[in-house]
Amino acid sequence: MSVQFLADGLIAGATIGLGAIGVTLTYSILGFANFAQGEFISWGCYLAWGLAAAIAALLPSSADAIGALSVGWNVVAASLAAMVIIGVMAVALDAILFRPLRSRGASISAVIASFGVSMALRALLEAVVPSRQAYLSTELQIAIPLMKGLRVTPDQIMLLAVALILVCVLTLVITRTDIGRSMRAVSENPALARLAGIDVAHVIRVTWFVGGALACAAGVMLGLLVQIRPSMGAELLLPLFAASILGGVGSVPGALVGGLIIGLVEAATVQWWGAQWRAAVAFFIVIAVLLLRPTGLFGRSP
């Protein structure tokens, strides 16, 4: 029996987990499911791809591969810049659209609006990006055998490490810093948070920024593994929600663990039953979690 699905599942799961963090933070702090999160992934990937090409054009040596990896410093720099830009884009989107809806107490309107934003962002992306195939990396990598039947590429190891580092840093921020405690306070009781002297509007801006930036990071990770296309984020939307529900809404480590589980189960399903069942896995997991353990693995009881 091949155990290659473990590596494939963990890598895909780390990508899902990073994207799910934005979903889980937005849901727990703002109280609505943001269906535009998938588009932040697509936009982030294309933005990093465009910026990396621009940096390489200006500094050709920056495109030289870093060690055993398939990408150069241009991709690293472009990814960091894209994370900031997508974070700002998410904050702007909230200021223009979601905050006015929140101020009217129209939470269901915000959900519907996020659908609209999702479609608009995807249509805009399809209109502006070239129709030819796009890749963040075209370098051929030799997979390293870790054990019998299990091989991983240096890029895959790097992606998994980056995901773990990002989640550890974010978990420390949320549990040990002022802004993290403020986010947890606003998540539980926004009115009481105001009475504790917390600027809730600032906390919401930070939440959107972090969610957008991590979605961008997930987009870059996905772009290093597969061909870039405008629908890549939307296709990941259901696994994102499944991961955040499985991990427990509001839990950052839970989103990553949920993502890893979804990724592993999807990869195992593809290996044993065929790719046609892959899309159904997230559905089954969401339904099972909602029926058996609505708070998820790490969620809190209401």
Added chain:
Amino acid sequence: MNASPLVSVEDLVSGYEPGAPVVNGVSMHVGHGELVAVLGPNGAGKSTLVKTVAGLVPIGAGRILCGGEDLRDIPVHERVRKGIAYVPQTDNVFATLTVADNLRISAQPLAAARRAAAIAAVCDIFPELRRQWAFPAGRLSGGQRQMLAMARALVVTPRVLLLDEPSAGLSPKAAGELFRKLSEIRGSAVGILLVEQNVRAALSIADRAYVLVEGRNAREGAAAALAADPQVGALYLGGQATAPAGGGTRH
């Protein structure tokens, strides 16, 4: 009136819906180190009054001054930094967070170097909190929650502490402990505005009191004098005493 009240409310009109005021022309003040009780029957506007001072209910007309500054356009979180601390009647702690994190969150408006000392100071007032330090606040008893809620509010050393029926739902023993703590806090420079249904207990620890009826000042004066006033009792019986036109009978 005290020469320099910490907070003064002048002809305040406020409510939840435009054109339907709950507080309808109330004036009052709290001075340094004073414990002032706000009494009245259900629906008198007591809670709405303190919520308006805290910034949770919009001001329709009149003024709320803190240290001479008009609070009308000051949002809730900035009022905390200006020294207005409000403890709601319910949902007054972050139940899923530990006692420690509840206090750390409330200490955030302070400079980082002052926080540990401020938290230690409130734990000296409420030593029970040290024993519950690492437990989620949701596991505390009703009395312990009220203590934590007051500690959260006091950690920033407010000018005025607004308490909305803190003894509601507590056992007589827990309520007695709470009023004993309030007497201790009164010894500091903090002014306390206490909304309370337990009239006897409130008047026993208050310096002064205001009685509201139908959103208006009905009576005010020294707590001891009001405690001896037979008409105050009548007000709570739904009685004959009504809010006089022009702002009430003031003593």
